[in-house]
Amino acid sequence: MSTATAEAAVQLIGIGKAFAGVQALRDVSLTASAGAVTGLVGENGAGKTTLLKILAGVYKPDRGRIALGGVPASFNDPAAAQAAGIAIIHQEVNVLPHLSVAENIYLSHLPRRGPFVDWPRLRDDCAAVLDNLRVKLDPETPVGELSLARQQMVEIARAIAQHARILAMDEPTASLSSEEVAILFSTIRQLTAEGVTVIFVSHRLEEVFEIADPIAVLRDGQMVGTMPRAQATTERVIELMVGRPIDRQFPKEVAEVGPVVLEVEHLSTEQLLRDVSLTVHRGEVVGLAGLVGAGRTELARAIFGVDRLSAGSIRIQGREVRIGSPADAIRLGIGFVPEDRKRSGLLLRFPLYANHTLPSLRRFVRSGRVVKRLETSAFQRWTKELSIHARDALEEARDLSGGNQQKVVLAKWLELSPQLLILDEPTRGIDVGAKVEIYDIMNRLVKSGTAILMISSDLPEVLGMSDRIVVMHEGRITGEFARGAAREQVMEAAIA
Ligand SMILES: Nc1ncnc2c1ncn2[C@@H]1O[C@H](COP(=O)(O)OP(=O)(O)O)[C@@H](O)[C@H]1O
Ligand SMILES: [Mg+2]
Structure with missing residues (x-):
């Protein structure tokens, strides 16, 4: 749908907002049309949530105007925005777990008969709303017993029950499985078909490309581009988000492949793994693909000595080894x-240097004592090497962004110059710019001879960064592909 001809249901015009010195938004304008899904993307901290909260009356803008259907609007609080037909699905699920589905949906306006809640009517109304959304839920179930995806559906149903005509969703897919995302998308499509205006915020580009048109990009509090879906390419959007050209989303460099480092033969565990065999060579990235629950993390845990093997063997550089604990693996x-x-990757309340030296602590002991000065200087060396953005080595791990936290976890292992590095979902929840930096680090590692086993549910990442791809399904290996395999082949093996 073209924005020019469709009714401009929501206009945010020249919005500015600062928080205690941080300019979160600067002269931001966004138009969303009725019956369309307007996508809003941007890296962490770009200002997406702030913009939605201004629309929802949570924050008052310092500057700028809001118009609904061409008429100026101004909200002093969330209730005023709600009365104007605006509903926001916040990043964190916002339900009362002990109350039923029906009570959560009608919380603010329970149907009454005299002073009492009219339960039969509540059940009927609720069933009608859920039916309309084609969601199968029992109105009487306590919401706390539902999956996150279903709790989110309850929130959407609540918005619909309040007759919301404008639905803003802030990273709604963050904790959903791909099946749940599909259900959410069909609900969104149905709502827009009924003329609802949807604003969809995410940093997962694939999803935004699937559901949204047009797509708007925020960077550092400024609107840096808005384009129809048809004109948006991954490269272009990423470049706008990051603010510099990313020549390639997956900058894979193929290194020289050497002898076998890890050799797993006929490995089984009590829990899930059945007869798993695989090898990883020096200088090689083996991508381990599969659906959630296929057994990939279990395999990593077995190799790292967390879970016990019930059958099979592991060889490291040709020598059979018994790995009874992570300490053995290290x-x-x-x-x-x-x-x-x-x-499990970080001690969030510990300073960075202490996180860094955790697996290598012995190296920093002199005359029986850990020498903090050695620890901090070791960490500092890696901050340069990996461009970790941190105040200093004393900063707590929790204060870093996701991408920088992940680099700290990488650095702590690199301190030990491992022969084999197992990466489980190495870029999940990380901004695109930082993702590319992590790929560059992987390139450098394989070039220096490290063997990498990379577990990833992000299929483009597996296809883009692996030299070889091994696919698992229900604890077994169901496929192996050389670099250049087609997406469909890998998918097929993952569900086989
Ligand atoms: N309540 C707040 N107080 C202070 N700073 C905030 C607040 N909310 C957001 N910010 C800052 O505003 C900027 C934009 O944040 P946000 O809107 O949450 O971005 P996004 O949702 O795109 O990740 C960030 O620098 C963030 O730290
Ligand atoms: Mg946000």
């Missing part, structure tokens, strides 16, 4: 960057 030159960097 001694054998294996590093492991886990999937969940905030839970």
Whole structure:
């Protein structure tokens, strides 16, 4: 749908907003049409959430105007925005877990009969709204028992029950599986078909390209481009988001492949893995693809000595080894960057230098004591090497952005010069610019002879950064492909 002809349901004009010295938005304008999904993308901190919160009456803008259907509007609080037909689905799910689906949907205006809630009517109204959204949910289920995706559906149903005509969604797919994303998208399509105006915020470009038209790009609080979907290419949007040309989204450099470093043979575990065999060579990136739950992380844990093997063997550089614990794995030159960097990759409240030296602490001991000065200077060396943006080595890990946190996790393993590095979802939740930097680090590592086993659910990343691709499904290996494999082949093996 072209924005020129469609009704401009929402206009944000020249919006400015500062928080205690931070200029979050500067002269930002955005138009969203009825019946369309307007995509809003930008790196972390670009100002997307702030803009939505201004539309929703959560923040008052310092400058600028809002118009709805061409008529000036101004909201002093969220209730005023809601009364004007605006609903926002916030980044964090916002439900009352102990209340039922029906109560959550009608929270602000429960149907009453005299002083009492009219339960039969509440159930009927709720069933009608859910039916209309084609969502199968029992109105009486406590919301806390539902999956995140379904809790989010309850929020959308709440917006519809409040007759919202403008629905702004802030990173709604952040914690959804791909099946759940598909359900959400069909709901969004149905809403726009009924004339609802949707503003869809995300930093996952693939999804924005699938659902949104037009696409607007924010960078550092400024609107740097708006274009119809048909004119948006990944390269162009990324370049606008990052503010510098990214020659390639996946800057893979093929290194010289040497002898086998890791050789897994007929490995099984009690839990899930069945007869898994695979090799990773010096200078090679092996991408491990598959759906969530296929057993990829389990395989990494078995290799790293977290889970016990029930059958099979592991060889490191041709020598059979028994890895009974992560400490054994580390001694054998294996590093492991886990999937969940905030839970198991980093000690968030610890200073960076302490995170850095955790697996290599012995090296910093002199006369029986850990020497902090050596630790901080080791960490500082890596901040230069990997361009880690941090105040200093004493800063707490939690204060860094996702991309910088991931570089800290990488640095801590690189300190040990591992022969084999296992990366589990190395760029999940990281900005595009920082992603490319992590790919560059991978390139440098394989060039210096490291073997990398990269688990990733991001298929373009697996295809773009692997020398070889191994696919798992339900604990088994179901396919192996050389670099250059087609997306469909890999997908097929993943669901086979
Ligand atoms: N309540 C707040 N107080 C202070 N600074 C804020 C607040 N909300 C956002 N910011 C700052 O404003 C900028 C934009 O943030 P945000 O809108 O959350 O970006 P995005 O949603 O695109 O990641 C960031 O620099 C952020 O730190
Ligand atoms: Mg945000």
